[in-house]
Amino acid sequence: xxxxxxxxxxxxxxxxxxxxxxxxxxxxxxxxxxxxxxxxxxxxxxxxxxxxxxxxxxxxxxxxxxxxxxxxxxxxxxxxxxxxxxxxxxxxxxxxxxxxxxxxxxxxxxxxxxxxxxxxxxxxxxxxxxxxxxxxxxxxxxxxxxxxxxxxxxxxxxxxxxxxxxxxxxxxxxxxxxxxxxxxxxxxxxxxxxxxxxxxxxxxxxx
Numbered sequence: 363x364x365x366x367x368x369x370x371x372x373x374x375x376x377x378x379x380x381x382x383x384x385x386x387x388x389x390x391x392x393x394x395x396x397x398x399x400x401x402x403x404x405x406x407x408x409x410x411x412x413x414x415x416x417x418x419x420x421x422x423x424x425x426x427x428x429x430x431x432x433x434x435x436x437x438x439x440x441x442x443x444x445x446x447x448x449x450x451x452x453x454x455x456x457x458x459x460x461x462x463x464x465x466x467x468x469x470x471x472x473x474x475x476x477x478x479x480x481x482x483x484x485x486x487x488x489x490x491x492x493x494x495x496x497x498x499x500x501x502x503x504x505x506x507x508x509x510x511x512x513x514x515x516x517x518x519x520x521x522x523x524x525x526x527x528x529x530x531x532x533x534x535x536x537x538x539x540x541x542x543x544x545x546x547x548x549x550x551x552x553x554x555x556x557x558x559x560x561x562x563x564x565x566x567x568x569x
Contacts, residue, residue, distance in 0.1 A: 370383065
């Protein structure tokens with residue numbers, strides 16, 4: 363949000379030939395956050411995000427964090443039983459996905475928000491920043507291990523861990539005001555995504 367104040371018209375994220383400025387990304391995330399708060403999302407409440415890479419992905423991540431919740435990345439290319447296990451094991455309260463992906467999700471009683479089909483309703487909400495946030499010890503995201511040595515396990519990452527990682531990167535590499543673009547190659551379900559996302563966004567770069 364501080365970066366949005368500094369450079370609202372700068373490009374924040376690019377996917378193929380589409381892009382969002384910092385101001386646009388922030389407004390969309392705020393609208394989604396308000397929708398999630400209506401659904402009961404708050405500190406340490408988990409939101410599963412199951413979509414392919416697209417402009418909705420950073421909106422989903424930021425919207426979840428702004429609502430106070432913690433996101434759980436779920437790769438839609440995973441086998442159906444693994445997706446079902448992750449949704450149940452994480453105790454996710456809401457799933458953010460797209461209409462074309464909904465069919466691969468298990469028929470559980472978890473509420474589903476379709477970021478494409480439901481967006482006209484979400485778009486009507488207030489786009490201003492929210493006053494509701496998590497604190498440093500609250501959960502920011504929960505990411506699952508590969509499960510190569512047994513059953514996949516969810517690892518919980520707090521907000522202060524992300525801040526510490528960013529501050530260490532800034533101190534060691536002195537890149538905070540020098541980043542122009544950051545190529546985000548890692549899978550959303552891999553921990554590297556979080557670092558890429560925070561480094562670009564907090565430094566005012568283009569992801």
